[in-house]
Amino acid sequence: MKQEKIMLSTLLDLEEDNLFEDFSINDIGDNHLYTNLETPLKSNAFEISDKEKKEKISVLFAEIMDVMGMDLNDDSLKGTPERVAKMYIDEIFSGLNPKNKPKMSLFENKYQYNQMLVEKNITFYSNCEHHFVPIFGKAHVAYISSGKVIGLSKLNRIVQYYAQRPQVQERLTNQIGKDLEHILQTEDIAVIIDAKHLCVCSRGIKDDTSTTITTYYGGAFKNPQKIAELQNYIKNS
């Protein structure tokens, strides 16, 4: 959190205390700023069941379509509200609910492998919380074992879990880094994300070629040599 605020304040050239004082709600959304490392959730976010959520979203989404003038009696559109609701809760936003967090079993580092382990080119799909359109790209995750290891696919799963939320890329990067730090019981964690934002590609500035890179470097990965080593592994695809 602290580290994150410093990063943002440097980025915005602002004092830590008044980070968003000069920004309207629209400025924050349009510039893809964010206010918290944690996903902003209501305290009663999971009081109603997934089934109830899907029913409510289905009704509300039908209303959005209706307001836009679409004919929901058309056979092609009839099932859309329900389909969207199911997709939101069961798939693309399923990572909002902690019950969907992948189970993480730790193993002893039997082979005493004590160099960095890199899981690179993890494909992920997320959605921008400011525009609700896709963010997608590759995540590269690295750690140095503190004596414990996890199954390789778990690194992919933890990326997918946090990606399946309305997100901003900086928070996604930090949430993955912080959680891996906790799971693997080490600060020696690095996360690099290179992603395309459809809210930049397909609307607004309509720049289809730019991508956004964000990083999380903890512990040993704060050393420029380690960063260079990691970047070298990633580059040699």
Ligand SMILES: [Zn+2]
């Ligand atoms: Zn956006």
